[in-house]
Amino acid sequence: MRGVPGNWYPYRDRVSKTGSLAMKRSLGAKTLIYPTPAWLVGSYDEQGRHNVMTVAWGGICCSQPPCVAVSLRKATYTYGNLMKRRAFTVSVPSQAHVKETDYFGLTSGRDTDKFAAAGYTPVRSDLVDAPYVQEFPLILECSVVEVFELGLHTQFVGQILDVKADEEVLDAAGIPDILKVLPIIFSPGNWAYYGVGESLGHAFAVGKEI
Amino acid sequence: MRGVPGNWYPYRDRVSKTGSLAMKRSLGAKTLIYPTPAWLVGSYDEQGRHNVMTVAWGGICCSQPPCVAVSLRKATYTYGNLMKRRAFTVSVPSQAHVKETDYFGLTSGRDTDKFAAAGYTPVRSDLVDAPYVQEFPLILECSVVEVFELGLHTQFVGQILDVKADEEVLDAAGIPDILKVLPIIFSPGNWAYYGVGESLGHAFAVGKEI
Numbered sequence: 038m039r040g041v042p043g044n045w046y047p048y049r050d051r052v053s054k055t056g057s058l059a060m061k062r063s064l065g066a067k068t069l070i071y072p073t074p075a076w077l078v079g080s081y082d083e084q085g086r087h088n089v090m091t092v093a094w095g096g097i098c099c100s101q102p103p104c105v106a107v108s109l110r111k112a113t114y115t116y117g118n119l120m121k122r123r124a125f126t127v128s129v130p131s132q133a134h135v136k137e138t139d140y141f142g143l144t145s146g147r148d149t150d151k152f153a154a155a156g157y158t159p160v161r162s163d164l165v166d167a168p169y170v171q172e173f174p175l176i177l178e179c180s181v182v183e184v185f186e187l188g189l190h191t192q193f194v195g196q197i198l199d200v201k202a203d204e205e206v207l208d209a210a211g212i213p214d215i216l217k218v219l220p221i222i223f224s225p226g227n228w229a230y231y232g233v234g235e236s237l238g239h240a241f242a243v244g245k246e247i
Numbered sequence: 248m249r250g251v252p253g254n255w256y257p258y259r260d261r262v263s264k265t266g267s268l269a270m271k272r273s274l275g276a277k278t279l280i281y282p283t284p285a286w287l288v289g290s291y292d293e294q295g296r297h298n299v300m301t302v303a304w305g306g307i308c309c310s311q312p313p314c315v316a317v318s319l320r321k322a323t324y325t326y327g328n329l330m331k332r333r334a335f336t337v338s339v340p341s342q343a344h345v346k347e348t349d350y351f352g353l354t355s356g357r358d359t360d361k362f363a364a365a366g367y368t369p370v371r372s373d374l375v376d377a378p379y380v381q382e383f384p385l386i387l388e389c390s391v392v393e394v395f396e397l398g399l400h401t402q403f404v405g406q407i408l409d410v411k412a413d414e415e416v417l418d419a420a421g422i423p424d425i426l427k428v429l430p431i432i433f434s435p436g437n438w439a440y441y442g443v444g445e446s447l448g449h450a451f452a453v454g455k456e457i
Binding site for chain 2: 051069101102141158160171177185190199207215223226228
């Protein structure tokens with residue numbers, strides 16, 4: 038265990054007043070952070086019609102119970118579906134599906150069968166009242182457990198009831214291999230998609246060298 | 248506008264009962280999804296001592312007001328700091344800092360000055376009551392606006408008051424370039440870190456070809 042040095046009280050911290058640290062530029066109050074995901078949220082509407090929508094505002098939010106959060110604008114068709122059905126899926130696209138992933142965010146399910154337009158197969162989850170994209174390698178089936186109104190976006194917290202993956206993306210331990218799933222990274226700065234790069238080392242391991 | 252086909256009602260959806268679709272394997276209720284981030288949450292404790300902690304459970308959760316969510320276990324030192332100070336920063340590490348990023352998740356700020364151990368510079372934010380990592384290229388300064396108890400993790404929603412970036416990671420438009428920031432992607436499946444890969448195209452653009 039390292040001792041607590043006597044000189045780490047905040048008066049020793051540098052102060053980021055304008056000019057005193059010239060290195061960083063202020064960009065304003067914006068949602069500029071990397072990485073963010075490109076995931077597909079699957080849902081049924083009141084009439085039972087399947088829909089799927091691209092989201093980048095989301096992430097894992099709890100380990101136990103396992104939960105994932107996705108944020109939606111009230112104006113989206115998916116918002117109403119999740120409020121009524123209290124269920125959704127997250128389908129993780131491979132980078133080969135980047136055009137379809139983008140398309141699913143360009144069009145509304147109000148007037149379009151996006152699955153049919155993209156040539157994809159909706160599969161009805163046996164655990165939750167929502168469909169997922171059969172062609173995507175990794176699926177989370179979620180039950181809505183919390184709905185938080187945050188402003189323009191509403192955050193839906195979904196308890197993950199099951200994860201389903203294609204056999205061909207599993208590693209020897211039966212875990213989805215990120216370099217086989219090849220998920221899409223969204224860059225909010227320039228509104229662009231990126232792939233996953235090289236391995237940088239194991240967590241709870243490489244830091245032991247410090 | 249595409250018309251609504253008559254044949255897209257759910258009885259046409261495939262059903263994912265065991266055996267009927269052999270392609271996907273059930274992996275159970277787990278936090279297995281890609282990508283997740285590797286971010287550093289900076290905070291001050293009651294005595295004003297700086298701390299920084301690695302998180303992978305988080306994401307943007309609202310565009311207006313701009314907000315980012317990070318989830319922390321109550322057992323962490325940072326949890327108490329955020330509850331008391333109602334402020335935090337998110338420092339986005341470049342992949343060159345992967346060892347330090349991992350180290351910041353291995354050690355507790357209760358008994359260690361992690362900044363000093365890693366050789367990094369704590370900078371006191373002029374907007375919120377929290378420090379950030381000077382050596383990291385992209386910083387968000389956040390005021391805690393919501394605290395949601397979800398289970399093992401507590402989700403802190405921070406309103407982003409400013410984004411600060413190193414000049415050398417900005418593109419010609421003054422926006423942080425993800426290929427210059429080179430953020431770290433965490434893979435919860437195999438507990439490993441990855442870099443960002445190649446560009447896959449522009450959002451709200453490549454999907455128009457569908």
